[in-house]
Amino acid sequence: QKEVEQNSGPLSVPEGAIASLNCTYSDRGSQSFFWYRQYSGKSPELIMSIYSNGDKEDGRFTAQLNKASQYVSLLIRDSQPSDSATYLCAVNTGNNRKLIWGLGTSLAVNP
Amino acid sequence: GAGVSQSPSNKVTEKGKDVELRCDPISGHTALYWYRQSLGQGLEFLIYFQGNSAPDKSGLPSDRFSAERTGGSVSTLTIQRTQQEDSAVYLCASSANAGGVTEAFFGQGTRLTVV
Numbered sequence: 230q231k232e233v234e235q236n237s238g239p240l241s242v243p244e245g246a247i248a249s250l251n252c253t254y255s256d257r258g259s260q261s262f263f264w265y266r267q268y269s270g271k272s273p274e275l276i277m278s279i280y281s282n283g284d285k286e287d288g289r290f291t292a293q294l295n296k297a298s299q300y301v302s303l304l305i306r307d308s309q310p311s312d313s314a315t316y317l318c319a320v321n322t323g324n325n326r327k328l329i330w331g332l333g334t335s336l337a338v339n340p
Numbered sequence: 341g342a343g344v345s346q347s348p349s350n351k352v353t354e355k356g357k358d359v360e361l362r363c364d365p366i367s368g369h370t371a372l373y374w375y376r377q378s379l380g381q382g383l384e385f386l387i388y389f390q391g392n393s394a395p396d397k398s399g400l401p402s403d404r405f406s407a408e409r410t411g412g413s414v415s416t417l418t419i420q421r422t423q424q425e426d427s428a429v430y431l432c433a434s435s436a437n438a439g440g441v442t443e444a445f446f447g448q449g450t451r452l453t454v455v
Contacts, residue, residue, distance in 0.1 A: 261442045272431055272446040273383070280440070317383070321442045325390055328373065328435075328444055332382035 231256045233320050235331035243339050248305040250334050252318030255299070261321035262294055262301045266314045267333065273317055277303060308338040342366065346432050346447035353422055353454055361417040361450045365434030373444060374407055374417050375431045383431070389415065390437060422454045 232255045242248045250264075261280055265273035279285045279292040279301065291304040301320075305312055318331040345364040353359050365372050374386040385399035389409045400406070404422075409415040419426055429451050433444040 261440075263443060272449050275443050275445065278443055319444070325388075325393065325396065326371070326435075326437050326442055327388050327390070327396060328442075330383045330385070 231320075231322050231329050233318055233329050233331040235316075235318050235334045237332060238335040239337050240334055241337045241339060242308050244308060244310060246308050246338075248308045248312065248336055248338070250303040250305075250316050250318075250336065251300060252302065252320075252331055253300045254318075254320045254322075254329070256320070256322040256329075257296075257299065259296075259320045259322040261326075262292070263319040263321070263328075264290075264292060264301075264303045265317040265319060267317060268314045305336075308336075310338050310340050312336060313338050344432055344434050344445055344447035346430075346450050348450060349448065350451045351453070353452070355424060355454055356421055358418065358420045359422055359452065361419075361430050361432075361452070363415045363417070363432030363434075363447060365413065365415070365432070366436075366445060367413075369434035369436050369445075370412065371435040371437040371442075371444070372409055372415050373433045373435075374415070375433070376428045377431060377449075378428045386417070386430075419452075422452075424454050427452055427454045 264277040267273040277292040293302045315333040317333045370391045372389040376384045388396040404420045407417045429449045433446045435444040
């Protein structure tokens with residue numbers, strides 16, 4: 230059974246701090262990794278994709294991938310209250326390239 | 341529009357009735373997913389269409405649920421003899437799944453309420 234695991238949280242950080250979200254996956258053959266943000270009552274929206282080991286930065290967001298250790302993380306710098314949401318990790322795996330999802334980590338950024 | 345479109349946005353139905361939910365994927369996207377999400381819960385995978393391959397139906401919770409994708413584009417999720425536990429938001433997502441581009445993009449969802 231291919232799995233993606235996340236700490237459900239809630240993760241609470243003060244405004245301006247760095248929020249660190251982690252995700253592990255079981256399938257070593259996974260090739261593509263994604264972070265989505267979901268606000269309450271809304272659909273998930275893609276915020277980062279990463280395909281190679283190392284870091285990928287986009288504004289205040291940095292995705293980190295370590296295939297040897299089978300984890301992917303998301304760092305949010307200078308966290309804002311508007312970052313408060315559930316963050317979903319998704320992994321594209323298998324020959325049929327089906328996305329497998331974690332259950333999400335709830336993040337609360339406190340003013 | 342250029343995004344994934346779902347209809348209706350909201351649906352209230354009586355227990356025992358059948359419902360059809362529609363998803364228009366992004367043009368050219370070969371992959372299409374259906375998910376169900378109950379309040380405060382994660383995404384529950386229902387079914388996955390990828391090109392001309394046989395759909396992955398492993399997430400359908402019962403034989404009351406079925407889905408079709410006609411002409412590799414529009415998809416319809418049908419729930420027969422609806423039950424109160426079917427109440428949830430049903431989300432559709434599509435992906436190009438080509439040239440290394442595998443990100444999925446979501447529609448706004450259909451909120452189903454069974455009374």
